[in-house]
Amino acid sequence: MPSITVQILTYNEEQHIERAINSVKSFASQVVLIDSYSTDKTVELAESMGAIVLQNKWHNNYARQLNWGLDNAPITGEWVMRLDADEYVTPELAEEIKNKINHIEANINGIYMRRRIHFAGKWMKHGATYPMWMLRLWRKDYGKCENRWMDEHIVLSTGETIRFDNDFVDDNLNSLTWWTTKHNHYATREAADLLNHKYKFMASDTRDDEDKEQAMFKRWLKENIYTKTPLFVRPFFYFFYRYIIRLGFLDGWRGLQWNFLQGLWYRFLVDAKIYEVESKIKDAKDKCLAVETVVIAEWGLKPPRAN
Structure with missing residues (x-):
């Protein structure tokens, strides 16, 4: 199976980080955290689970932080996946990635996945909230995050995209x-x-x-x-x-x-x-x-x- 690096941005995410890393263990060859100098146990927990942790100061811009990680982290994966700390991959999506990633055609450089949003413990299935298709998996060196203050997305330099069938979940557990x-x-x-x-x-x-x-x-x-x-x-x-x-x-x-x-x-x-x-x-x-x-x-x- 082609190697996959999962990159996660963190700041004080001890409540979520183990769940996020556990959800990608079955297919990720490498997990890299770009941490904004957390003051809780985020770094300790991530390193104990085998993740590589780099720290970089946050500048009110998600794209700059993510792109800094793409440029500076020792990424070994042939593919890169973006995952937020309060997100996790469903077992169905993890299995789909494992089964399909080895058969992706050479002209395909990006893969869209569906995001589910949970709010106060409930899946928001209606209200134009689901499904939201997002490009979250791309071939290394072919994807960057748009430089915007908000509403930023991964942009491919070249190549086509496909969609996978299963979901990842946005489920923040904070108050x-x-x-x-x-x-x-x-x-x-x-x-x-x-x-x-x-x-x-x-x-x-x-x-x-x-x-x-x-x-x-x-x-x-x-x-x-x-x-x-x-x-x-x-x-x-x-x-x-x-x-x-x-x-x-x-x-x-x-x-x-x-x-x-x-x-x-x-x-x-x-x-x-x-x-x-x-x-x-x-x-x-x-x-x-x-x-x-x-x-x-x-x-x-x-x-x-x-x-």
């Missing part, structure tokens, strides 16, 4: 307080991306318009339709679409929490941050420069392509 704090940070980065889409104050990576994969289609909808809908109106439309039209209510009370928090509260918070910035810069002569100053000086976000 709701932790979740809302994390999404507050996400909202800042999302607002920066949307402001950049409008004012074009920094260069960031974009995908080819010919790419019709699901994630790219959703980005197209966001950048060409969602962004043209008025602030503070669009989160309510989005919630209605997910919860009513796409049947999010079928996931019960947890489905209501998930769609309200992730589909309405989070999106409203993003709009509030955008509104705050645009209120500050309304009298600025050079609005692009003014927005860039807020994003870098006040929000502390480095440019997506910064070294």
Whole structure:
């Protein structure tokens, strides 16, 4: 079987890391952690399970950290798989990888897999949440992560892609307080991306318009339709679409929490941050420069392509 390196980014993930590593043991020839100087037992646990751990300072940019790992880790696998610390591979997907990876045609350089999201212990099957197809396995040296603040994906330099049939699972075990704090940070980065889409104050990576994969289609909808809908109106439309039209209510009370928090509260918070910035810069002569100053000086976000 071709060798596979699984790369995981971590910061204080002692609650998840053993589950993640155990889920890939049956097919991974190597597990590499790119750790942002965890202060808990993440590194100790990972090393005890045979993982290689490199540490690199976090700069508010997932893509930069992942690409740093691709460039600096001693990767030995012919294939590389990206896995978040709070994710795990289902036994069915692990078996599929083992059975199929040896028979991939030479022109195939990337493999899409379905992501399941669990929220408060329940699988969110409705509300346009499942399935989400993501490119998570690619031939070494053929894939990089887009340099964006949010909504970043793996991009292939060349080659075709295929889809596997089974799922990996996103199941964070932290508290709701932790979740809302994390999404507050996400909202800042999302607002920066949307402001950049409008004012074009920094260069960031974009995908080819010919790419019709699901994630790219959703980005197209966001950048060409969602962004043209008025602030503070669009989160309510989005919630209605997910919860009513796409049947999010079928996931019960947890489905209501998930769609309200992730589909309405989070999106409203993003709009509030955008509104705050645009209120500050309304009298600025050079609005692009003014927005860039807020994003870098006040929000502390480095440019997506910064070294």
